[in-house]
Amino acid sequence: xxxxxxxxxxxxxxxxxxxxxxxxxxxxxxxxxxxxxxxxxxxxxxxxxxxxxxxxxxxxxxxxxxxxxxxxxxxxxxxxxxxxxxxxxxxxxxxxxxxxxxxxxxxxxxxxxxxxxxxxxxxxxxxxxxxxxxxxxxxxxxxxxxxxxxxxxxxxxxxxxxxxxxxxxxxxxxxxxxxxxxxxxxxxxxxxxxxxxxxxxxxxxxxxxxxxxxxxxxxxxxxxxxxxxxxxxxxxxxxxxxxxxxxxxxxxxxxxxxxxxxxxxxxxxxxxxxxxxxxxxxxxxxxxxxxxxxxxxxxxxxxxxxxxxxxxxxxxxxxxxxxxxxxxxxxxxxxxxxxxxxxxxxxxxxxxxxxxxxxxxxxxxxxxxxxxxxxxxxxxxxxxxxx
Amino acid sequence: xxxxxxxxxxxxxxxxxxxxxxxxxxxxxxxxxxxxxxxxxxxxxxxxxxxxxxxxxxxxxxxxxxxxxxxxxxxxxxxxxxxxxxxxxxxxxxxxxxxxxxxxxxxxxxxxxxxxxxxxxxxxxxxxxxxxxxxxxxxxxxxxxxxxxxxxxxxxxxxxxxxxxxxxxxxxxxxxxxxxxxxxxxxxxxxxxxxxxxxxxxxxxxxxxxxxxxxxxxxxxxxxxxxxxxxxxxxxxxxxxxxxxxxxxxxxxxxxxxxxxxxxxxxxxxxxxxxxxxxxxxxxxxxxxxxxxxxxxxxxxxxxxxxxxxxxxxxxxxxxxxxxxxxxxxxxxxxxxxxxxxxxxxxxxxxxxxxxxxxxxxxxxxxxxxxxxxxxxxxxxxxxxxxxxxx
Numbered sequence: 001x002x003x004x005x006x007x008x009x010x011x012x013x014x015x016x017x018x019x020x021x022x023x024x025x026x027x028x029x030x031x032x033x034x035x036x037x038x039x040x041x042x043x044x045x046x047x048x049x050x051x052x053x054x055x056x057x058x059x060x061x062x063x064x065x066x067x068x069x070x071x072x073x074x075x076x077x078x079x080x081x082x083x084x085x086x087x088x089x090x091x092x093x094x095x096x097x098x099x100x101x102x103x104x105x106x107x108x109x110x111x112x113x114x115x116x117x118x119x120x121x122x123x124x125x126x127x128x129x130x131x132x133x134x135x136x137x138x139x140x141x142x143x144x145x146x147x148x149x150x151x152x153x154x155x156x157x158x159x160x161x162x163x164x165x166x167x168x169x170x171x172x173x174x175x176x177x178x179x180x181x182x183x184x185x186x187x188x189x190x191x192x193x194x195x196x197x198x199x200x201x202x203x204x205x206x207x208x209x210x211x212x213x214x215x216x217x218x219x220x221x222x223x224x225x226x227x228x229x230x231x232x233x234x235x236x237x238x239x240x241x242x243x244x245x246x247x248x249x250x251x252x253x254x255x256x257x258x259x260x261x262x263x264x265x266x267x268x269x270x271x272x273x274x275x276x277x278x279x280x281x282x283x284x285x286x287x288x289x290x291x292x293x294x295x296x297x298x299x300x301x302x303x304x305x306x307x308x309x310x311x312x313x314x315x316x317x318x319x320x321x322x323x324x325x326x327x328x329x330x331x332x333x334x335x336x337x338x339x340x341x342x343x344x345x346x347x348x349x350x351x352x353x354x355x356x357x358x359x360x361x362x363x364x365x366x367x368x369x370x371x372x373x374x375x376x377x378x379x380x381x382x383x384x385x386x387x
Numbered sequence: 388x389x390x391x392x393x394x395x396x397x398x399x400x401x402x403x404x405x406x407x408x409x410x411x412x413x414x415x416x417x418x419x420x421x422x423x424x425x426x427x428x429x430x431x432x433x434x435x436x437x438x439x440x441x442x443x444x445x446x447x448x449x450x451x452x453x454x455x456x457x458x459x460x461x462x463x464x465x466x467x468x469x470x471x472x473x474x475x476x477x478x479x480x481x482x483x484x485x486x487x488x489x490x491x492x493x494x495x496x497x498x499x500x501x502x503x504x505x506x507x508x509x510x511x512x513x514x515x516x517x518x519x520x521x522x523x524x525x526x527x528x529x530x531x532x533x534x535x536x537x538x539x540x541x542x543x544x545x546x547x548x549x550x551x552x553x554x555x556x557x558x559x560x561x562x563x564x565x566x567x568x569x570x571x572x573x574x575x576x577x578x579x580x581x582x583x584x585x586x587x588x589x590x591x592x593x594x595x596x597x598x599x600x601x602x603x604x605x606x607x608x609x610x611x612x613x614x615x616x617x618x619x620x621x622x623x624x625x626x627x628x629x630x631x632x633x634x635x636x637x638x639x640x641x642x643x644x645x646x647x648x649x650x651x652x653x654x655x656x657x658x659x660x661x662x663x664x665x666x667x668x669x670x671x672x673x674x675x676x677x678x679x680x681x682x683x684x685x686x687x688x689x690x691x692x693x694x695x696x697x698x699x700x701x702x703x704x705x706x707x708x709x710x711x712x713x714x715x716x717x718x719x720x721x722x723x724x725x726x727x728x729x730x731x732x733x734x735x736x737x738x739x740x741x742x743x744x745x746x747x748x749x750x751x752x753x754x755x756x757x758x759x760x761x762x763x764x765x766x767x768x769x770x771x772x773x774x775x776x777x778x
Contacts (some may be wrong), residue, residue: 132448308605309602312601312602313602316602317603
């Protein structure tokens, strides 16, 4: 069994071969510190500049608006904390949704402890935030609204443009931060045309290296750095630049954006095929991802089994997926996203996330269905509270 | 002057004619614990063990910490060994006092002398007073406090004289391997590593057995057990870990036995497999982390049923301990943080909602007869993976 079916692309992706080679080349030949004054430093600085250009090109924006970070988590932290700390006169009311990534939710929890008034927008059964609720809670005191573009567990896409026009009408002073980690490289998102102020992106979700990400910052917006020191990245993010990582990120972005439409088409076909087969094959299975979700993420609940047991059985067949929630003997961590959608715990327990890439193919989807057909009867709970 | 390490041992002093056997075992264990830190002589003299480095830049701190983890050692001290000559004793005492004051900022002290060498012309109190006076004269801002000094300078006048102040408490117990070998049922929880450590402390050599139910539990659960054995190995020396493929048996129990008896039957099968492995590796007892009444499978009735599965001694060193006491030891021996990692038996797949707390052996035996466990047990034993864990 040498074949490997990797359906955990929302967790991380396999880097492109070209990217790996480029990283090796940069590590070997251009090891200078971009801050150094000699040629070695300037070479490295130019490579970082080039990568910044590639990311800016992908976002249809200017190089100056891109700050490199260590990844999505840091970008989210820098966006929210950086904005609030740099603008102490902004209001004390902050808004996010119930289905954010922990790197946003935990920041908001901390803000609540610091005395901010925090509101969490609920979602409907499709996992899309309720604009009517948002309308009701925004006020002149609202300083930042942070919303995930594509939810990492269900793929539900949030109405970012509507949020921006709502802001224009009701609270023009509030800034909008978008966590676009699961959207970047999969769909065209263009922060300047839809008037987003801050946008987080990450390299390892687009077949680039881990440990690199970026934050788009609208021109004129002031942020206070979270990491302070030597003043790299226009004093927004100190620390010697991860030159090979940044270069890999730039190249991965260029590759993936050059084929954005084709990739989307391929993935969309895979998703439609897989969802149809799941619905045809497993009577009780429920697809939690809404129909208009990102085709890259398919969240399915198989009732009467523990998702982690299913995960390990698939793993035995070299098929790699994620669970919608992690359970342990001590406490059950229910997915906060599925819970917010009102999914019952029986269905949360058996939730599996299949996350695709344009590098997957139809045969892999079919093989996964066959594997599920084999495994599910074996591990389904037959009697009260067991297996 | 020689910088050496003084090792004190306790209980084995009380042994009779066998004492040298235990002492030699302890010396052997100390040697193998510290050999990688460089060349050193380890020898015994007058009821003590001395470690004399045979090379420059010997890593005293690491060796002290390591020896303090050797079972049978009661305490260790870094010591200056000098010739028994009064002027040298005075000068060396002053030197050590100055060093301590400089490093730790001590303000008060006293001197304590033990004169083992009765040919030496001065008596112990006399030496203490005179050396103390000499130190006071030569170091400003220092005073004597006999009740609660910042540090005590110890002088032991024997064939040679030993000057020291710091003593590192060790674990006591008996030298590892002086009391045979036992097989520990290691689960990955908080209790079992502590149980293994406690028996190791009584001189028992430890092998471990773990029951692995992949893919119902994750590979991380196995790695966790390996990590725990790795921590235990710092105390118990090399540990052979026997990983038993257990999924098949769990499924069989699950499908054929009453739900409320699942856990107790599973424990009984585990014990039977452990007994077979113990026989193979010449272990004379099993060790478990069970503690009276802690959970349903650890009630008096449950333990009675579990014990009935095997014909060899089962040691349960935690039997009379509260969880809090166990956690204290687990923190002290550094297994706690690893034990509480959340992927122990990652899914509660084989657990009844309401396990029996008072099982009856005849009923359990009746339930077990639904399955022919013998071939399953043999297959499991044949397919054991042995992982050797070195300290």
